[in-house]
Amino acid sequence: MTSQRLVKWLILLLMLAAAGCAVAGCMPIGLLRPLGAILRRPDDVTPERYARYLHVCWFFAAAFGVAAFLVRRFRRNIEEYIRACREETREPIVAEIHERRYYLLTLLLIAVGLGLRFSRLFDPMAYDEAYTFLTYARRPWIIAIADYNALNNHLLNSFLMHWSYRLLGDAEWALRMPVFLVGGLTLVVASRWSRQWFGPRESCLVTAMVTVSPMMITYSANARGYMFVAVTTLVLDAAMWRMHCYPARSARSALIAWCAIVAGCLSMPIMLYGVLGCCGWYFLQPFFDRPLLATVVRQRATILAVLLASSGLVVMTGYAPAYIFRGLLIAGDLASPTQSGGPFLTQVGLNWAAAYEWWTAGAVPTFVWLPLAIVGLIAWPATTDLKLRWVAPFAAMFLLNLVMGALPPTRVYLFLAPWFYLAVARGITTLLDLVPDWSGRGVLLTGLALAVAGSVYTARHTVLFDPAERTSYVSIRELIDRLEEEVTADPGNADRLIAPLPSDLPAVFYLDQAGLPIPVNGEPQEGETVWLITRHGESPADVLTSPLVQLDEYVDRLAPWKSVAAFRTLRLYRSSMD
Structure with missing residues (x-):
């Protein structure tokens, strides 16, 4: 199908969606009560829900209508974008002979990571995943995503758990299968993402750390949405980096970034931390270039506006049933009450300290990690883009916490672990480079040592981390x-x-x-x-x-x-x- 025909179909679908929403917005409440009986019971259709239903219908009627107009208005640009996606090619990763050993070790580490995660698929159910199944996933799927009475309903995970339950049953491994697959995907994505920063040595070490991280292992076999956010944030950051480095060949990267934003935000609202961090460094980086090129700033602002507006429309569509059914019930859960500056800043510091303890739990003593990360940051390349890219997710989370007065639970910081591991990996390679004869063998031995120590630790500990809770x-x-x-x-x-x-x-x-x-x-x-x-x-x-x-x-x-x-x-x- 030609790009012109695809654009015409897109315009037609958007117009039909707008017309359908407008027609739905004209339906009286009496006609909707039988629909409530089909989904659950007729008295679910209340005047308050009907009012919110009208809000949703007319909002999306207008939004899809505007989208159809804009697609028609800029159809030439969209046709060019579709052609660019089709014509764009990716150079295959060609490993030099001396690098092949790192790739072989990375594959071995991924296999070990899958095995460690598989071993936890059959553990007894934890509180949060039992809550997800009992409250959401075992009910009809539309109720599972509509009954958004708390931030504990991670929509994409609840949806996938529902269908895993329908297809495979209610055994622990069956309910955890979606998040297990995502946890395995995280191993692959983390290895590719970290190679993008420096090279195969750091990639090998980051993969080893993600492989044996007790936090990553546990949440890869815990039927919640945190690993969805972790992997989509990595994908988004990698796509943004490619858009930064190859602006003339970034059509597919923009599409990948769009998919990552949609999947991550439908998983959990905390994906906003990753979106702000990754999109933030991509937009701000040109301001550090000399001379400042206004055309680059305008181009990136346009790309981000289209990316965020279009993905935001899809995400709002996913949360629309929740708004109709529950309204803004969970708005009060988004932030804790704002406290005075001193105690609140102290609590923020304690939260980050707890996150550090979770990132570094396991066989390697906690005190070893921070000095290595500091060495890595000291040896960080002087280029502004790499510095800004690394610090942006941490800064985004810290600033949003301050602005919202929010004190998220420690598990929310899980998605930042690969960034911390990257600094540690840089520190290790920097120290190994001081002894040139060990710069290669040292990485291999360190990766193998981490894999062995992490495997032994996992085998010997029933609870890998946070024993007071688990x-x-x-x-x-x-x-x-x-x-x-x-x-x-x-x-x-x-x-x-x-x-x-x-x-x-x-x-x-x-x-x-x-x-x-x-x-x-x-x-x-x-x-x-x-x-x-x-x-x-x-x-x-x-x-x-x-x-x-x-x-x-x-x-x-x-x-x-x-x-x-x-x-x-x-x-x-x-x-x-x-």
Whole structure:
């Protein structure tokens, strides 16, 4: 199909979309109630949701109409862009003979990384991924992406988890398959992205660090959206760099950048950090050139305007069902209340320190990483574009935190890990270059040592990092299996399980999987057998009086607790409400 015909089809589709949205905006609420019954129930169509539905219809009618007009107005430019995409070729990466050993090691590291991530596919469900499945992914897919009642609903992950569940079942590995594939893709993208900066030596080391990073391994087998953001940010940055270096041959790179922005923003709103950082350095870099070329600035401003406006329209389309169903309910979650300058800046510093601990968790001591990163930054090339490109994502996150008064959880900083690893890799190669005979062999030995040490660490540790949060999940599957045996052996009783956070939702997941209709938490009723989960070192009274369970009055009302079974991280107790 010629570029002219493609543009005509695009104009036609945009006009049909605008007309369809306008027609939908004219539908009365009475005609929409049967649609609510098809999706879930008729009373879902409320006056408030109908009003938001009209907002969406008329907004997109106008947006698609304007888009159709602009495509027609600039159709010659778009036709030229399509032709450029078709004609553009990429030079294959040709490895010099002395570089082939680095590529072989990189392939080995990617294989090791896939194996380490695969080994975690079968771990018991954690709290957040159990929440995602129970609240969103097991429901009809339109409800899964529309019920956006919290930032915990990572839309793209929820959507893919839903279809993985429909196709493969509710086993842990099946629900985690989308994020596992994305985690494996991150290994490949990180190796290509880091080679783009310096060369195969740094690429080999960055790949080794990503391969064995406990944080990266864990979130590559944790059914959440963080790895989606990590890989799309890397892809976006790599595409922006190619657009910067080869402006005359950047048509496909612009398309790749567009896809990365759309996929990342549909995964999680925190992709805005990466978009601001990557697009920011691309736009600002010409201002550091001498002489300043106004034509370059205008060209980049135009490219970014088209890129962000078109991708933003698609992203808003993805979030439109959530706005209709929930409105702006989650707006209050986007930022915590602004605090006074001193304490807030202190908390920001603590957040970055916690992120550093997560990036450097594992077999290598934490104190080793920072000096190597400092050496790498000191030895960083003097070119402004490389300096600005490296610092931009960190600066974007820091500035947005200050402006919004936001204190994101530590896991949000995951996508910045490859940038930190790149500085460390530069530091290692700088030190190895001091001994020329070891500049090549040292990289190979360091990469192999990281792979071996990381593999041993992963094999020996059930919880790879953040044990205070993740230890409870280790035994929850075994505990529910034992509870099923106990309940099956005495089927005549009504049962209730008291499960403190963060064991409650994983317990619900495994109870549902086992087909046990046992309520979790809530007030015990007369005649019920009450089961209770504690961590080691806790007593049943500690759980009952905890802020999240709040059953203080039942400490003395329940029969004496009997220890039923002890597991690696949890203990199961039994009592009754007579």
